[in-house]
Amino acid sequence: MSTPSLVEIGSLITRTPGVCGGRPRITGTGVSVRRVVVWYKLGFAPEEIADRIGHLSLAQAHAALAYYHANRETIEADLAAEAAEADRLEHEYTAAHKPA
Numbered sequence: 001m002s003t004p005s006l007v008e009i010g011s012l013i014t015r016t017p018g019v020c021g022g023r024p025r026i027t028g029t030g031v032s033v034r035r036v037v038v039w040y041k042l043g044f045a046p047e048e049i050a051d052r053i054g055h056l057s058l059a060q061a062h063a064a065l066a067y068y069h070a071n072r073e074t075i076e077a078d079l080a081a082e083a084a085e086a087d088r089l090e091h092e093y094t095a096a097h098k099p100a
Contacts, residue, residue, distance in 0.1 A: 012063035
């Protein structure tokens with residue numbers, strides 16, 4: 001009987017310049033930690049997140065959430081900046097397309 005290979009937890013999250021904007025992502029995928037966090041904040045459990053992002057394992061979903069909880073302030077600031085930029089762009093678009 002063979003022994004299953006062990007996965008080092010620290011190897012599950014990576015950052016690569018030019019991939020996902022250099023933000024933390026699940027190693028070997030294009031799935032950012034932020035994407036998992038957004039699903040989590042919408043009320044999805046890790047099992048549901050892994051099911052919805054079909055190529056993720058439950059361990060990967062948990063690793064992304066562990067990374068988030070360990071770095072919450074930084075990730076929340078990044079999400080807030082993205083939301084502010086989306087609001088700014090929406091306001092700019094709305095102002096430019098207002099009937100005269």
